[in-house]
Amino acid sequence: xxxxxxxxxxxxxxxxxxxxxxxxxxxxxxxxxxxxxxxxxxxxxxxxxxxxxxxxxxxxxxxxxxxxxxxxxxxxxxxxxxxxxxxxxxxxxxxxxxxxxxxxxxxxxxxxxxxxxxxxxxxxxxxxxxxxxxxxxxxxxxxxxxxxxxxxxxxxxxxxxxxxxxxxxxxxxxxxxxxxxxxxxxxxxxxxxxxxxxxxxxxxxxxxxxxxxxxxxxxxxxxxxxxxxxxxxxxxxx
Amino acid sequence: xxxxxxxxxxxxxxxxxxxxxxxxxxxxxxxxxxxxxxxxxxxxxxxxxxxxxxxxxxxxxxxxxxxxxxxxxxxxxxxxxxxxxxxxxxxxxxxxxxxxxxxxxxxxxxxxxxxxxxxxxxxxxxxxxxxxxxxxxxxxxxxxxxxxxxxxxxxxxxxxxxxxxxxxxxxxxxxxxxxxxxxxxxxxxxxxxxxxxxxxxxxxxxxxxxxxxxxxxxxxxxxxxxxxxxxxxxxxxxxxxxxxxxxxxxx
Numbered sequence: 001x002x003x004x005x006x007x008x009x010x011x012x013x014x015x016x017x018x019x020x021x022x023x024x025x026x027x028x029x030x031x032x033x034x035x036x037x038x039x040x041x042x043x044x045x046x047x048x049x050x051x052x053x054x055x056x057x058x059x060x061x062x063x064x065x066x067x068x069x070x071x072x073x074x075x076x077x078x079x080x081x082x083x084x085x086x087x088x089x090x091x092x093x094x095x096x097x098x099x100x101x102x103x104x105x106x107x108x109x110x111x112x113x114x115x116x117x118x119x120x121x122x123x124x125x126x127x128x129x130x131x132x133x134x135x136x137x138x139x140x141x142x143x144x145x146x147x148x149x150x151x152x153x154x155x156x157x158x159x160x161x162x163x164x165x166x167x168x169x170x171x172x173x174x175x176x177x178x179x180x181x182x183x184x185x186x187x188x189x190x191x192x193x194x195x196x197x198x199x200x201x202x203x204x205x206x207x208x209x210x211x212x213x214x215x216x217x218x219x220x221x222x223x224x225x226x227x228x229x230x231x232x233x234x235x236x237x238x
Numbered sequence: 239x240x241x242x243x244x245x246x247x248x249x250x251x252x253x254x255x256x257x258x259x260x261x262x263x264x265x266x267x268x269x270x271x272x273x274x275x276x277x278x279x280x281x282x283x284x285x286x287x288x289x290x291x292x293x294x295x296x297x298x299x300x301x302x303x304x305x306x307x308x309x310x311x312x313x314x315x316x317x318x319x320x321x322x323x324x325x326x327x328x329x330x331x332x333x334x335x336x337x338x339x340x341x342x343x344x345x346x347x348x349x350x351x352x353x354x355x356x357x358x359x360x361x362x363x364x365x366x367x368x369x370x371x372x373x374x375x376x377x378x379x380x381x382x383x384x385x386x387x388x389x390x391x392x393x394x395x396x397x398x399x400x401x402x403x404x405x406x407x408x409x410x411x412x413x414x415x416x417x418x419x420x421x422x423x424x425x426x427x428x429x430x431x432x433x434x435x436x437x438x439x440x441x442x443x444x445x446x447x448x449x450x451x452x453x454x455x456x457x458x459x460x461x462x463x464x465x466x467x468x469x470x471x472x473x474x475x476x477x478x479x480x481x482x483x484x485x486x487x488x489x
Contacts, residue, residue: 149263153270159278163268173264180260184253199246206253 009066016208017058023215024055030222038225042093043167043238047218050086053078054215076130081115084137087175091144094168096157100147107140129189138183145176167221167238174214182207289466293399296406296463303409308352316352319345361401366393369405370426373412377424382416383441384423392430393437393487400467404437404485407460407471411439411483414456419443419481430489437485445475 057078326338
Protein backbone atom coordinates (compact mmCIF):
# COMPACT_ATOMS: atom_id res chain seq x y z
CA UNK A 1 0.00 0.00 0.00
CA UNK A 2 1.25 3.41 -0.95
CA UNK A 3 2.47 5.55 1.96
CA UNK A 4 0.69 8.86 2.65
CA UNK A 5 2.99 11.72 1.71
CA UNK A 6 2.30 14.37 4.33
CA UNK A 7 5.58 16.25 3.83
CA UNK A 8 4.72 17.14 0.25
CA UNK A 9 1.20 18.08 1.36
CA UNK A 10 2.57 20.53 3.94
CA UNK A 11 5.13 21.78 1.40
CA UNK A 12 2.36 22.53 -1.08
CA UNK A 13 0.25 24.44 1.43
CA UNK A 14 0.63 28.10 0.60
CA UNK A 15 -1.07 31.37 1.53
CA UNK A 16 -4.13 30.40 -0.57
CA UNK A 17 -5.09 27.18 1.19
CA UNK A 18 -4.12 28.59 4.59
CA UNK A 19 -6.20 31.74 4.03
CA UNK A 20 -9.20 29.68 2.96
CA UNK A 21 -8.85 27.47 6.05
CA UNK A 22 -8.53 30.58 8.21
CA UNK A 23 -11.70 32.06 6.67
CA UNK A 24 -13.58 28.81 7.29
CA UNK A 25 -12.45 28.66 10.93
CA UNK A 26 -13.22 32.36 11.41
CA UNK A 27 -16.62 31.80 9.78
CA UNK A 28 -17.41 28.89 12.11
CA UNK A 29 -16.28 30.91 15.13
CA UNK A 30 -18.35 33.93 14.05
CA UNK A 31 -21.38 31.75 13.39
CA UNK A 32 -21.09 30.20 16.88
CA UNK A 33 -21.27 33.70 18.36
CA UNK A 34 -24.44 34.65 16.49
CA UNK A 35 -27.84 34.60 18.18
CA UNK A 36 -30.37 31.92 17.21
CA UNK A 37 -32.37 34.39 15.13
CA UNK A 38 -29.25 35.58 13.30
CA UNK A 39 -28.21 32.00 12.61
CA UNK A 40 -31.53 31.40 10.88
CA UNK A 41 -30.58 33.92 8.20
CA UNK A 42 -30.31 31.89 4.99
CA UNK A 43 -27.53 34.06 3.53
CA UNK A 44 -25.40 33.63 6.68
CA UNK A 45 -25.86 29.85 6.68
CA UNK A 46 -25.02 29.52 3.01
CA UNK A 47 -22.00 31.81 3.37
CA UNK A 48 -20.70 29.55 6.11
CA UNK A 49 -21.42 26.48 3.98
CA UNK A 50 -19.44 27.95 1.08
CA UNK A 51 -16.50 28.89 3.33
CA UNK A 52 -16.31 25.40 4.78
CA UNK A 53 -16.77 23.58 1.47
CA UNK A 54 -14.19 25.72 -0.36
CA UNK A 55 -11.60 25.29 2.41
CA UNK A 56 -12.25 21.54 2.57
CA UNK A 57 -11.98 20.86 -1.16
CA UNK A 58 -8.87 22.99 -1.54
CA UNK A 59 -7.19 21.06 1.28
CA UNK A 60 -8.41 17.72 -0.10
CA UNK A 61 -7.24 18.73 -3.59
CA UNK A 62 -3.81 19.65 -2.29
CA UNK A 63 -3.64 16.44 -0.26
CA UNK A 64 -4.65 14.25 -3.20
CA UNK A 65 -2.19 16.09 -5.45
CA UNK A 66 0.54 15.56 -2.89
CA UNK A 67 -0.03 11.80 -3.17
CA UNK A 68 0.81 12.08 -6.89
CA UNK A 69 -2.81 11.25 -7.81
CA UNK A 70 -4.74 13.28 -10.38
CA UNK A 71 -6.91 15.60 -8.27
CA UNK A 72 -9.17 17.05 -10.94
CA UNK A 73 -12.13 15.03 -9.66
CA UNK A 74 -11.95 16.91 -6.35
CA UNK A 75 -12.39 20.26 -8.11
CA UNK A 76 -14.94 18.86 -10.57
CA UNK A 77 -17.04 17.47 -7.78
CA UNK A 78 -16.72 20.13 -5.09
CA UNK A 79 -15.89 23.31 -6.97
CA UNK A 80 -18.00 22.79 -10.07
CA UNK A 81 -20.93 21.09 -8.37
CA UNK A 82 -21.20 21.42 -4.58
CA UNK A 83 -19.82 24.97 -4.25
CA UNK A 84 -21.62 26.07 -7.42
CA UNK A 85 -24.97 24.86 -6.03
CA UNK A 86 -24.27 26.65 -2.75
CA UNK A 87 -23.57 29.83 -4.74
CA UNK A 88 -26.83 29.29 -6.66
CA UNK A 89 -28.68 28.96 -3.36
CA UNK A 90 -26.96 32.05 -1.97
CA UNK A 91 -28.06 34.07 -4.99
CA UNK A 92 -31.55 32.61 -4.63
CA UNK A 93 -31.67 33.82 -1.02
CA UNK A 94 -31.07 37.39 -2.25
CA UNK A 95 -34.04 37.28 -4.62
CA UNK A 96 -37.41 38.65 -3.53
CA UNK A 97 -39.72 37.47 -6.30
CA UNK A 98 -41.06 33.95 -5.92
CA UNK A 99 -40.99 33.43 -9.68
CA UNK A 100 -37.28 34.29 -9.76
CA UNK A 101 -36.58 31.92 -6.88
CA UNK A 102 -38.40 29.22 -8.82
CA UNK A 103 -36.28 30.01 -11.87
CA UNK A 104 -33.10 29.49 -9.84
CA UNK A 105 -34.46 26.15 -8.62
CA UNK A 106 -35.09 25.17 -12.22
CA UNK A 107 -31.57 26.27 -13.20
CA UNK A 108 -30.07 24.13 -10.42
CA UNK A 109 -32.03 21.08 -11.56
CA UNK A 110 -31.14 21.81 -15.18
CA UNK A 111 -27.47 22.10 -14.28
CA UNK A 112 -27.44 18.82 -12.34
CA UNK A 113 -29.35 16.94 -15.03
CA UNK A 114 -27.11 18.24 -17.81
CA UNK A 115 -24.01 17.38 -15.81
CA UNK A 116 -25.37 13.89 -15.13
CA UNK A 117 -26.17 13.31 -18.79
CA UNK A 118 -22.75 14.59 -19.89
CA UNK A 119 -21.01 12.29 -17.42
CA UNK A 120 -23.17 9.26 -18.23
CA UNK A 121 -22.70 9.67 -21.98
CA UNK A 122 -18.96 9.98 -21.44
CA UNK A 123 -18.84 13.43 -23.05
CA UNK A 124 -17.09 14.68 -19.94
CA UNK A 125 -15.01 12.69 -17.51
CA UNK A 126 -14.97 13.18 -13.75
CA UNK A 127 -11.20 13.62 -13.87
CA UNK A 128 -10.92 16.00 -16.84
CA UNK A 129 -10.17 19.71 -16.58
CA UNK A 130 -13.92 20.53 -16.32
CA UNK A 131 -14.30 23.17 -19.03
CA UNK A 132 -17.80 22.14 -20.12
CA UNK A 133 -19.25 21.90 -16.63
CA UNK A 134 -17.53 25.16 -15.74
CA UNK A 135 -19.01 26.80 -18.84
CA UNK A 136 -22.44 25.51 -17.90
CA UNK A 137 -22.39 26.64 -14.27
CA UNK A 138 -20.86 30.01 -15.20
CA UNK A 139 -23.59 30.73 -17.75
CA UNK A 140 -26.30 29.75 -15.26
CA UNK A 141 -24.60 31.74 -12.49
CA UNK A 142 -24.52 34.82 -14.72
CA UNK A 143 -28.27 34.32 -15.33
CA UNK A 144 -28.86 34.23 -11.54
CA UNK A 145 -26.73 37.36 -11.03
CA UNK A 146 -28.73 38.98 -13.84
CA UNK A 147 -31.97 38.13 -12.01
CA UNK A 148 -30.63 39.79 -8.87
CA UNK A 149 -29.60 42.95 -10.71
CA UNK A 150 -32.95 43.08 -12.50
CA UNK A 151 -34.69 42.95 -9.12
CA UNK A 152 -32.33 45.63 -7.79
CA UNK A 153 -33.37 48.11 -10.44
CA UNK A 154 -37.03 47.19 -10.74
CA UNK A 155 -38.41 46.10 -7.37
CA UNK A 156 -39.81 48.60 -4.88
CA UNK A 157 -38.42 46.56 -1.97
CA UNK A 158 -34.91 47.62 -3.00
CA UNK A 159 -35.79 51.34 -3.10
CA UNK A 160 -34.97 51.93 0.55
CA UNK A 161 -31.73 50.00 0.25
CA UNK A 162 -28.29 51.46 -0.36
CA UNK A 163 -26.70 48.80 -2.61
CA UNK A 164 -23.19 49.81 -1.58
CA UNK A 165 -24.02 48.82 2.00
CA UNK A 166 -25.87 45.67 1.03
CA UNK A 167 -24.27 42.24 1.42
CA UNK A 168 -26.42 40.82 -1.36
CA UNK A 169 -25.11 43.43 -3.81
CA UNK A 170 -21.44 42.85 -3.01
CA UNK A 171 -21.84 39.07 -2.87
CA UNK A 172 -23.60 39.04 -6.25
CA UNK A 173 -20.89 41.27 -7.73
CA UNK A 174 -18.14 39.08 -6.28
CA UNK A 175 -19.84 35.91 -7.57
CA UNK A 176 -20.24 37.52 -11.00
CA UNK A 177 -16.55 38.44 -11.17
CA UNK A 178 -15.37 35.17 -9.63
CA UNK A 179 -17.29 32.90 -11.97
CA UNK A 180 -16.60 34.86 -15.12
CA UNK A 181 -12.88 35.14 -14.38
CA UNK A 182 -12.70 31.45 -13.43
CA UNK A 183 -14.53 30.56 -16.61
CA UNK A 184 -12.00 32.42 -18.75
CA UNK A 185 -9.19 30.50 -17.07
CA UNK A 186 -10.99 27.15 -17.31
CA UNK A 187 -11.53 27.40 -21.05
CA UNK A 188 -7.92 28.35 -21.69
CA UNK A 189 -6.64 25.93 -19.03
CA UNK A 190 -5.62 23.05 -21.30
CA UNK A 191 -4.05 25.23 -23.97
CA UNK A 192 -2.07 27.40 -21.58
CA UNK A 193 -0.92 24.42 -19.51
CA UNK A 194 0.44 22.60 -22.55
CA UNK A 195 1.79 25.56 -24.53
CA UNK A 196 2.53 28.44 -22.15
CA UNK A 197 3.05 27.18 -18.63
CA UNK A 198 4.40 30.50 -17.32
CA UNK A 199 1.33 32.37 -18.56
CA UNK A 200 -0.86 29.62 -17.10
CA UNK A 201 0.64 30.11 -13.62
CA UNK A 202 0.28 33.86 -13.92
CA UNK A 203 -3.33 33.78 -15.12
CA UNK A 204 -4.25 31.16 -12.52
CA UNK A 205 -3.67 33.80 -9.87
CA UNK A 206 -6.82 35.66 -10.99
CA UNK A 207 -9.45 33.10 -9.88
CA UNK A 208 -7.28 32.27 -6.87
CA UNK A 209 -7.38 35.85 -5.66
CA UNK A 210 -11.04 36.21 -6.64
CA UNK A 211 -11.81 33.16 -4.46
CA UNK A 212 -9.97 34.77 -1.55
CA UNK A 213 -11.83 38.04 -2.03
CA UNK A 214 -15.15 36.26 -2.34
CA UNK A 215 -14.53 34.21 0.82
CA UNK A 216 -13.39 37.31 2.69
CA UNK A 217 -16.67 38.97 1.78
CA UNK A 218 -18.69 35.92 2.90
CA UNK A 219 -16.76 35.91 6.17
CA UNK A 220 -17.58 39.59 6.63
CA UNK A 221 -21.21 38.74 5.96
CA UNK A 222 -21.14 36.33 8.92
CA UNK A 223 -19.45 38.86 11.21
CA UNK A 224 -21.59 41.83 10.15
CA UNK A 225 -24.54 41.08 12.49
CA UNK A 226 -22.06 40.58 15.35
CA UNK A 227 -20.33 43.92 14.69
CA UNK A 228 -23.74 45.58 14.45
CA UNK A 229 -24.78 44.16 17.84
CA UNK A 230 -21.51 44.84 19.65
CA UNK A 231 -20.39 48.18 18.19
CA UNK A 232 -23.69 49.56 16.83
CA UNK A 233 -21.96 49.83 13.49
CA UNK A 234 -23.35 48.34 10.31
CA UNK A 235 -20.54 47.92 7.79
CA UNK A 236 -22.65 45.79 5.53
CA UNK A 237 -26.31 44.83 5.84
CA UNK A 238 -26.97 41.09 5.60
CA UNK B 239 7.63 40.80 -29.97
CA UNK B 240 7.59 37.02 -29.56
CA UNK B 241 4.45 34.98 -30.07
CA UNK B 242 4.31 34.23 -26.37
CA UNK B 243 4.51 37.90 -25.45
CA UNK B 244 1.79 38.85 -27.89
CA UNK B 245 -0.46 36.08 -26.57
CA UNK B 246 0.22 37.22 -23.05
CA UNK B 247 -0.70 40.79 -23.98
CA UNK B 248 -3.84 39.56 -25.72
CA UNK B 249 -4.93 37.66 -22.63
CA UNK B 250 -4.00 40.58 -20.38
CA UNK B 251 -5.86 43.21 -22.38
CA UNK B 252 -8.76 40.84 -23.01
CA UNK B 253 -9.03 40.24 -19.28
CA UNK B 254 -8.76 43.94 -18.48
CA UNK B 255 -11.42 44.76 -21.07
CA UNK B 256 -13.71 42.04 -19.72
CA UNK B 257 -13.22 43.24 -16.14
CA UNK B 258 -13.87 46.80 -17.30
CA UNK B 259 -17.12 45.74 -19.00
CA UNK B 260 -18.26 43.90 -15.89
CA UNK B 261 -17.41 46.84 -13.66
CA UNK B 262 -19.29 49.12 -16.03
CA UNK B 263 -22.29 46.83 -15.77
CA UNK B 264 -22.24 46.83 -11.97
CA UNK B 265 -21.70 50.61 -11.77
CA UNK B 266 -24.51 51.06 -14.30
CA UNK B 267 -26.81 49.03 -12.07
CA UNK B 268 -25.95 51.19 -9.06
CA UNK B 269 -26.51 54.39 -11.08
CA UNK B 270 -29.88 53.10 -12.33
CA UNK B 271 -30.84 52.17 -8.79
CA UNK B 272 -29.87 55.63 -7.52
CA UNK B 273 -31.91 57.28 -10.29
CA UNK B 274 -34.90 55.20 -9.31
CA UNK B 275 -34.42 56.20 -5.68
CA UNK B 276 -34.38 59.89 -6.64
CA UNK B 277 -37.49 59.51 -8.81
CA UNK B 278 -39.22 57.64 -6.03
CA UNK B 279 -38.33 60.34 -3.50
CA UNK B 280 -39.76 63.00 -5.80
CA UNK B 281 -42.90 60.95 -6.28
CA UNK B 282 -43.30 60.44 -2.53
CA UNK B 283 -42.82 64.14 -1.77
CA UNK B 284 -45.37 64.99 -4.49
CA UNK B 285 -47.88 62.54 -3.04
CA UNK B 286 -47.17 63.90 0.43
CA UNK B 287 -47.76 67.50 -0.60
CA UNK B 288 -50.95 66.48 -2.43
CA UNK B 289 -52.08 64.63 0.67
CA UNK B 290 -51.40 67.65 2.87
CA UNK B 291 -53.18 69.90 0.41
CA UNK B 292 -56.22 67.64 0.35
CA UNK B 293 -56.30 67.46 4.13
CA UNK B 294 -56.04 71.23 4.37
CA UNK B 295 -58.91 71.61 1.90
CA UNK B 296 -60.99 69.12 3.82
CA UNK B 297 -60.29 70.92 7.10
CA UNK B 298 -61.20 74.25 5.53
CA UNK B 299 -64.42 72.85 4.12
CA UNK B 300 -65.39 71.34 7.45
CA UNK B 301 -64.58 74.60 9.24
CA UNK B 302 -66.57 76.59 6.73
CA UNK B 303 -69.50 74.27 7.10
CA UNK B 304 -69.19 74.51 10.86
CA UNK B 305 -69.20 78.31 10.69
CA UNK B 306 -72.32 78.26 8.52
CA UNK B 307 -73.97 75.94 11.00
CA UNK B 308 -72.92 78.17 13.91
CA UNK B 309 -74.29 81.21 12.12
CA UNK B 310 -77.55 79.37 11.60
CA UNK B 311 -77.59 78.21 15.24
CA UNK B 312 -76.89 81.75 16.49
CA UNK B 313 -79.66 83.17 14.37
CA UNK B 314 -82.29 80.49 14.69
CA UNK B 315 -81.69 79.10 18.16
CA UNK B 316 -79.55 81.28 20.42
CA UNK B 317 -80.93 84.52 18.99
CA UNK B 318 -84.48 83.32 19.69
CA UNK B 319 -83.54 82.18 23.19
CA UNK B 320 -81.88 85.55 23.93
CA UNK B 321 -84.96 87.41 22.76
CA UNK B 322 -87.14 85.22 24.97
CA UNK B 323 -84.76 85.71 27.91
CA UNK B 324 -84.81 89.47 27.39
CA UNK B 325 -88.64 89.54 27.27
CA UNK B 326 -88.94 87.41 30.40
CA UNK B 327 -86.27 89.28 32.37
CA UNK B 328 -87.88 92.60 31.53
CA UNK B 329 -91.19 91.36 32.95
CA UNK B 330 -91.96 92.43 36.54
CA UNK B 331 -93.48 89.00 37.28
CA UNK B 332 -91.11 86.82 39.34
CA UNK B 333 -92.11 83.57 37.54
CA UNK B 334 -91.26 85.17 34.20
CA UNK B 335 -87.91 86.27 35.58
CA UNK B 336 -87.23 82.71 36.75
CA UNK B 337 -88.14 81.51 33.28
CA UNK B 338 -85.79 84.17 31.86
CA UNK B 339 -82.95 82.86 34.04
CA UNK B 340 -83.67 79.33 32.84
CA UNK B 341 -83.42 80.59 29.30
CA UNK B 342 -80.07 82.14 30.18
CA UNK B 343 -78.85 78.79 31.53
CA UNK B 344 -80.02 77.10 28.34
CA UNK B 345 -78.22 79.76 26.27
CA UNK B 346 -74.99 79.16 28.22
CA UNK B 347 -75.28 75.41 27.51
CA UNK B 348 -75.95 76.01 23.82
CA UNK B 349 -73.01 78.42 23.52
CA UNK B 350 -70.71 75.89 25.21
CA UNK B 351 -71.82 73.18 22.80
CA UNK B 352 -71.27 75.51 19.87
CA UNK B 353 -67.83 76.60 21.04
CA UNK B 354 -66.75 72.96 21.08
CA UNK B 355 -67.47 72.64 17.38
CA UNK B 356 -65.38 75.71 16.49
CA UNK B 357 -62.20 73.68 16.27
CA UNK B 358 -61.69 70.19 14.88
CA UNK B 359 -60.98 68.59 18.26
CA UNK B 360 -64.50 67.24 18.33
CA UNK B 361 -63.31 64.84 15.65
CA UNK B 362 -61.26 63.05 18.28
CA UNK B 363 -64.25 62.39 20.46
CA UNK B 364 -66.83 61.41 17.87
CA UNK B 365 -66.70 58.00 16.20
CA UNK B 366 -67.46 57.65 12.51
CA UNK B 367 -70.54 55.57 13.30
CA UNK B 368 -71.84 58.29 15.63
CA UNK B 369 -71.15 60.96 13.05
CA UNK B 370 -73.01 59.06 10.34
CA UNK B 371 -75.88 58.36 12.72
CA UNK B 372 -76.12 62.09 13.57
CA UNK B 373 -76.10 63.05 9.90
CA UNK B 374 -78.79 60.50 9.04
CA UNK B 375 -80.93 61.57 12.02
CA UNK B 376 -80.66 65.17 10.84
CA UNK B 377 -81.80 64.21 7.35
CA UNK B 378 -84.63 62.08 8.68
CA UNK B 379 -85.72 64.79 11.15
CA UNK B 380 -86.32 67.18 8.25
CA UNK B 381 -88.74 64.61 6.81
CA UNK B 382 -86.80 64.58 3.54
CA UNK B 383 -86.40 60.81 3.39
CA UNK B 384 -86.05 57.63 5.43
CA UNK B 385 -82.56 56.66 6.50
CA UNK B 386 -80.92 53.59 7.99
CA UNK B 387 -77.46 52.66 9.25
CA UNK B 388 -76.12 49.13 9.60
CA UNK B 389 -72.65 48.90 11.07
CA UNK B 390 -70.37 46.19 12.37
CA UNK B 391 -68.11 48.86 13.91
CA UNK B 392 -65.24 48.19 11.57
CA UNK B 393 -64.51 51.92 11.17
CA UNK B 394 -64.26 52.66 14.89
CA UNK B 395 -60.46 52.64 14.73
CA UNK B 396 -59.28 55.41 12.43
CA UNK B 397 -56.59 58.02 12.64
CA UNK B 398 -57.55 61.70 12.57
CA UNK B 399 -56.66 62.22 8.90
CA UNK B 400 -58.63 59.20 7.77
CA UNK B 401 -61.60 60.21 9.89
CA UNK B 402 -61.48 63.78 8.58
CA UNK B 403 -61.43 62.70 4.95
CA UNK B 404 -64.10 60.03 5.42
CA UNK B 405 -66.39 62.48 7.24
CA UNK B 406 -66.00 64.98 4.42
CA UNK B 407 -66.53 62.37 1.70
CA UNK B 408 -69.60 60.96 3.43
CA UNK B 409 -70.99 64.48 3.96
CA UNK B 410 -70.44 65.23 0.29
CA UNK B 411 -72.12 61.99 -0.78
CA UNK B 412 -75.13 62.66 1.44
CA UNK B 413 -75.34 66.29 0.24
CA UNK B 414 -75.25 65.10 -3.37
CA UNK B 415 -77.99 62.57 -2.69
CA UNK B 416 -80.18 65.21 -1.05
CA UNK B 417 -79.50 67.90 -3.67
CA UNK B 418 -79.72 65.88 -6.85
CA UNK B 419 -81.29 62.45 -6.31
CA UNK B 420 -84.54 63.15 -4.36
CA UNK B 421 -84.45 59.70 -2.78
CA UNK B 422 -87.14 58.13 -0.59
CA UNK B 423 -84.53 56.24 1.31
CA UNK B 424 -80.80 56.42 2.07
CA UNK B 425 -79.06 53.35 3.48
CA UNK B 426 -75.54 53.22 4.83
CA UNK B 427 -73.90 49.87 5.49
CA UNK B 428 -70.54 49.42 7.17
CA UNK B 429 -68.88 46.01 6.99
CA UNK B 430 -65.52 44.39 6.54
CA UNK B 431 -63.95 41.30 5.06
CA UNK B 432 -60.44 39.84 5.37
CA UNK B 433 -58.82 42.44 3.14
CA UNK B 434 -60.85 45.62 3.44
CA UNK B 435 -63.51 47.53 5.33
CA UNK B 436 -66.25 49.18 3.37
CA UNK B 437 -68.88 51.90 3.71
CA UNK B 438 -71.75 51.53 1.25
CA UNK B 439 -74.01 54.54 0.73
CA UNK B 440 -77.09 53.62 -1.26
CA UNK B 441 -80.02 55.77 -2.29
CA UNK B 442 -83.10 54.91 -4.35
CA UNK B 443 -83.20 58.33 -6.03
CA UNK B 444 -83.19 59.40 -9.64
CA UNK B 445 -79.67 58.18 -10.34
CA UNK B 446 -77.52 59.53 -13.14
CA UNK B 447 -75.16 58.57 -15.91
CA UNK B 448 -71.68 58.44 -14.31
CA UNK B 449 -69.97 58.81 -17.70
CA UNK B 450 -71.26 62.39 -18.06
CA UNK B 451 -68.45 64.96 -17.73
CA UNK B 452 -70.48 67.33 -15.54
CA UNK B 453 -70.71 64.73 -12.77
CA UNK B 454 -67.24 63.34 -13.29
CA UNK B 455 -65.18 66.13 -11.72
CA UNK B 456 -66.93 66.02 -8.33
CA UNK B 457 -66.64 62.26 -8.22
CA UNK B 458 -62.99 62.29 -9.24
CA UNK B 459 -62.35 64.77 -6.42
CA UNK B 460 -63.91 62.34 -3.94
CA UNK B 461 -61.92 59.50 -5.48
CA UNK B 462 -58.69 61.47 -5.11
CA UNK B 463 -59.50 62.22 -1.48
CA UNK B 464 -60.04 58.56 -0.75
CA UNK B 465 -56.74 57.74 -2.43
CA UNK B 466 -54.88 60.18 -0.18
CA UNK B 467 -55.81 58.04 2.82
CA UNK B 468 -55.00 54.79 1.01
CA UNK B 469 -58.62 54.06 0.22
CA UNK B 470 -60.77 53.49 -2.85
CA UNK B 471 -63.93 55.08 -4.14
CA UNK B 472 -66.42 53.20 -6.31
CA UNK B 473 -69.61 54.60 -7.77
CA UNK B 474 -72.39 52.83 -9.61
CA UNK B 475 -75.48 54.62 -10.80
CA UNK B 476 -78.13 54.31 -13.45
CA UNK B 477 -80.85 56.74 -14.41
CA UNK B 478 -83.99 55.86 -12.44
CA UNK B 479 -82.29 53.15 -10.41
CA UNK B 480 -80.51 55.11 -7.69
CA UNK B 481 -76.86 55.39 -6.77
CA UNK B 482 -74.49 53.24 -4.77
CA UNK B 483 -71.18 54.57 -3.50
CA UNK B 484 -68.59 52.29 -1.92
CA UNK B 485 -65.76 53.67 0.17
CA UNK B 486 -63.06 51.12 0.88
CA UNK B 487 -60.11 51.17 3.25
CA UNK B 488 -57.62 48.36 3.82
CA UNK B 489 -57.93 46.48 7.12
